Amino acid sequence: MLRHLNGLAWRVSRGATITTLLMHIVVVFGSAGIAQSQRWVIDGLRSHPRDGGLTWLLIPVAVAAFAQAASTISTRVAANVAVGLAQKVEVELSEEILGHAAHVPTIEHLERSDYLDRVFLAAKGSGALASWTRAVTATAVCAAMLGLSLWLLALVHPALLLLGLTTLPLLLVAGRAQTAMRRVTDETAEVTRLESELNALVLDPAAAKEIRISGAGQTLSARADELWADVTGAHHKVLMKSAALEAAGWLCYALGLGGALALVARQVIDGRIGIGALVLVVSLSAQLRWQLGALRENYRQSAEAGRIAEHYRWLRSYAQNSDTRELTPAPAHLTSGITLENITFTYPNSDTPVLRTISTHLPAGSVVGLVGINGAGKSTLVKLLTGLYRPGSGRIVVDDQPLTDIDPHTWAAASCGVFQDFARLQLLVRETIGVGDLSALDDTAAIDHAVTAAGAADLVNSLSAGLDTQLGTLFGGVDLSGGQWQRLALARGMMRTAPLLLILDEPTAALDPQAEHDLFENFARHARAAAARTGAVTVLVSHRFSTVSMADHVIVIADGGIVESGSHQELLDSGGRYAELYATQARAYQS
Numbered sequence: 023m024l025r026h027l028n029g030l031a032w033r034v035s036r037g038a039t040i041t042t043l044l045m046h047i048v049v050v051f052g053s054a055g056i057a058q059s060q061r062w063v064i065d066g067l068r069s070h071p072r073d074g075g076l077t078w079l080l081i082p083v084a085v086a087a088f089a090q091a092a093s094t095i096s097t098r099v100a101a102n103v104a105v106g107l108a109q110k111v112e113v114e115l116s117e118e119i120l121g122h123a124a125h126v127p128t129i130e131h132l133e134r135s136d137y138l139d140r141v142f143l144a145a146k147g148s149g150a151l152a153s154w155t156r157a158v159t160a161t162a163v164c165a166a167m168l169g170l171s172l173w174l175l176a177l178v179h180p181a182l183l184l185l186g187l188t189t190l191p192l193l194l195v196a197g198r199a200q201t202a203m204r205r206v207t208d209e210t211a212e213v214t215r216l217e218s219e220l221n222a223l224v225l226d227p228a229a230a231k232e233i234r235i236s237g238a239g240q241t242l243s244a245r246a247d248e249l250w251a252d253v254t255g256a257h258h259k260v261l262m263k264s265a266a267l268e269a270a271g272w273l274c275y276a277l278g279l280g281g282a283l284a285l286v287a288r289q290v291i292d293g294r295i296g297i298g299a300l301v302l303v304v305s306l307s308a309q310l311r312w313q314l315g316a317l318r319e320n321y322r323q324s325a326e327a328g329r330i331a332e333h334y335r336w337l338r339s340y341a342q343n344s345d346t347r348e349l350t351p352a353p354a355h356l357t358s359g360i361t362l363e364n365i366t367f368t369y370p371n372s373d374t375p376v377l378r379t380i381s382t383h384l385p386a387g388s389v390v391g392l393v394g395i396n397g398a399g400k401s402t403l404v405k406l407l408t409g410l411y412r413p414g415s416g417r418i419v420v421d422d423q424p425l426t427d428i429d430p431h432t433w434a435a436a437s438c439g440v441f442q443d444f445a446r447l448q449l450l451v452r453e454t455i456g457v458g459d460l461s462a463l464d465d466t467a468a469i470d471h472a473v474t475a476a477g478a479a480d481l482v483n484s485l486s487a488g489l490d491t492q493l494g495t496l497f498g499g500v501d502l503s504g505g506q507w508q509r510l511a512l513a514r515g516m517m518r519t520a521p522l523l524l525i526l527d528e529p530t531a532a533l534d535p536q537a538e539h540d541l542f543e544n545f546a547r548h549a550r551a552a553a554a555r556t557g558a559v560t561v562l563v564s565h566r567f568s569t570v571s572m573a574d575h576v577i578v579i580a581d582g583g584i585v586e587s588g589s590h591q592e593l594l595d596s597g598g599r600y601a602e603l604y605a606t607q608a609r610a611y612q613s
């Protein structure tokens with residue numbers, strides 16, 4: 023991972039990478055130079071006669087001034103350049119993290135809290151991760167400065183090396199504190215996510231209506247505050263414990279330092295070493311304290327980045343593992359159609375199967391209606407067909423090829439659809455429609471065609487800047503009614519002109535009956551054109567029988583299985599579940 027980050031840093035700015043490295047080397051030798059030159063000056067004062075001139079002072083003073091200037095300037099330059107470099111690396115890393123999250127073709131992981139925790143921690147920590155190289159280099163620099171200081175001390179008296187030992191407890195404590203903090207951060211990730219979600223909900227304009235009317239805003243805020251108090255409470259406990267251990271570590275170091283100063287003072291009094299050595303030890307002791315603090319802090323940052331790197335690696339391997347097999351692209355045409363063989367499915371966060379045994383054939387070029395009461399599993403079946411979820415058992419076969427052998431990205435590119443929980447993309451109108459087929463994002467003619475097919479031409483023409491109108495109030499654009507947003511979602515779903523699978527999952531729920539009728543006629547034309555070109559299968563989920571009756575073939579789902587199938591008329595004639603649902607709806611319309 024560190025190699026990957028170094029590679030990223032090198033790619034985004036070679037100059038900054040080299041400058042940081044050189045500046046760090048100057049810092050290491052600069053600090054040792056300062057201490058050593060002080061010793062030369064003091065010892066020189068004793069050994070040179072007072073009336074013998076001061077030319078001997080020139081070299082040590084020049085070394086001291088140069089070392090001081092070089093060390094200070096290099097520290098500043100290294101810090102500033104490293105921050106700029108880390109920011110650039112962070113941008114690249116954030117893109118990679120979102121790329122890994124988007125690369126997974128299914129969506130079941132988005133409902134797994136362990137996955138979401140990892141994404142949350144990796145995305146939140148991308149700054150720390152981007153600074154990993156800097157933190158590791160700074161740790162190495164501090165360790166080198168510490169080593170150099172200890173070496174200079176050993177030159178005064180070998181016993182002073184023991185001062186190095188007294189720094190160990192402090193370093194051990196830093197490692198322990200880091201491990202404890204990592205554990206508590208990972209353990210509280212889900213609660214932290216929930217707290218952010220609650221706060222976001224209070225500010226979300228879409229949820230604002232219900233929250234204001236129900237007066238739940240304060241309750242949600244209070245709940246978020248409670249969760250935050252839990253998270254900070256857990257962190258606080260670890261911090262307090264670490265602070266106590268750290269204080270013990272510093273005490274150990276202070277005792278060592280006191281002993282070292284006493285030893286050197288004794289040597290000076292006995293005339294075994296010069297007073298310059300005492301000054302050197304005092305100067306190095308001050309530096310040691312600073313070096314230790316910096317070592318500890320940089321180590322903490324390195325360890326923190328290492329923790330984030332673990333989540334990042336997990337995400338990367340999760341995204342890569344999802345397509346390790348040899349896969350073939352989706353076919354250009356369907357000849358036989360799509361077959362479902364003994365499909366079962368249970369959501370990852372549930373124990374109750376939604377689909378028990380689904381076996382059926384959806385012929386190429388046909389329009390298939392899916393019918394069933396709320397919660398019967400219609401949308402779930404649609405998600406399995408589009409490859410957003412994988413069946414628990416059984417298989418989906420496209421012509422004669424199992425769907426699991428088809429590259430999911432090409433299958434997604436061969437599918438288009440409109441779902442009941444369609445997205446309200448707050449972009450320009452042309453973008454919110456154009457993302458339905460990224461290759462045609464800049465193709466105004468294709469977008470106009472989709473707009474007309476979805477019956478959204480009047481809507482687009484009524485907007486002040488037409489296709490270039492900004493949508494949504496988040497960015498000062500216009501807001502639309504539910505039905506108008508839905509029409510744009512429909513236009514988006516119609517951008518792909520040669521799909522193999524067209525999905526309409528209750529696409530017209532927000533439209534009035536006349537609008538629905540017009541829309542379905544338009545859509546049927548689109549579906550027939552696609553069927554003639556590619557043998558596309560159209561799956562239509564609707565509660566409105568006037569719409570379902572236009573399908574070639576209707577499948578009734580109940581209790582996790584298919585209870586009836588046939589044409590609209592056949593099902594009415596058989597007097598089964600479909601006829602019963604139809605009669606209930608007809609009565610409701612009459613009354």
Ligand SMILES: Nc1ncnc2c1ncn2[C@@H]1O[C@H](COP(=O)(O)OP(=O)(O)OP(=O)(O)O)[C@@H](O)[C@H]1O
Nearest residue numbers: 133369372376394395396397398399400401402403
């Ligand atoms: N992400 C999910 N995690 C767990 N359970 C889910 C999830 N999505 C749906 N379910 C459950 O699966 C069952 C089938 O849901 P599905 O959305 O497929 O029904 P549906 O037939 O499309 O219903 P509706 O007509 O209301 O749209 C329901 O009991 C629902 O609660």
